[in-house]
Amino acid sequence: MRHRSVADLMTPTAVSVGPGTTFKEIARLLDEFDITAVCVVDESNRPLGVVSEADLVRRRAAGAVLDTAGALMSSPAVVARPEWSVVRAARVMDRTRVKRLPVVDDGRLVGVLSRSDLVQLFLRRDRAIQEEIVEDVVTHTLGLSPSALSVEVEDGRVTLSGTVRRRSLVPVLLRLCNSVDGVVGVVDRLRYEDDDLSRK
Template sequence: MTTPAVTVSPKASAVAAARLMDGHGVKRLAVVDHDGRLVGIVSRRDLVKLFLRGDEAIAAEVRDDVLDRSLWVDTGDVRVDVRQGVVTLSGRMERRTEAAIAVRMVGRVNGVVGVGDRLTWKTDDSKWEGR
């Protein structure tokens, strides 16, 4: 153990806890309430489990949360394939910028280790034609 103990609040995010562990070079954090009382211990393994997800769970979140709910554009022609945490998006979208946004959003899904972009688009709106 380090002295003083490195602690985290029960309300801290998993990312905040991971950064705290990394910053202090510790493998476990004491979880303490607002009075400084120990309420638990969080380990590296606990945090890693949050990000280790099955391919089907990742694919479902990409389809349901990112493509269907978050993008607000037609993604009916987009296919999602996940293998060992690598998501491949293929198919067609309306605009190039929307395809790029989709790829970035998928990369932020927990458990995704990489994104393969095989998307095509109908309109290349990536260049501004100012007059």
């Protein structure tokens, strides 16, 4: 199975500013490009930090006189790499509570990944999800006959039914199906011939 990477989903042109960019210019860029944050980069296009809408509002509300990106930015920038899986990127976003990740390659800014980009995963067609599960998970990875199982997909929710040889295969099959891009849940209606787990 090949999971989509950050490079597959990122926007390859990131809006960035230099440390000397003014508060007003940052606000204008956020509005013009309909984005929630800009990356602050040095002369070599290496991320120094990020200025978000929240940074602008918070600093102004506090009455702080901070007029440049260098003074306003949150630093260091939380970044992703192009080869990361989108699952890894999503976990970093969740853990750090950010909505966008600058993407760096060899330390330089090459794009940006936003939460809205990640939503594309869940727009994947049901037929494509079903084919990947049957061909990659069931047949290739587990070596099972496609006719042994029924795989139904509706709105990203997978229903598995049929019979596997051993009970220990069930949790493996469920985990692999849950890891397929676009799957939002798996319903287990599987049966098994041999309860090998009860002998352990």
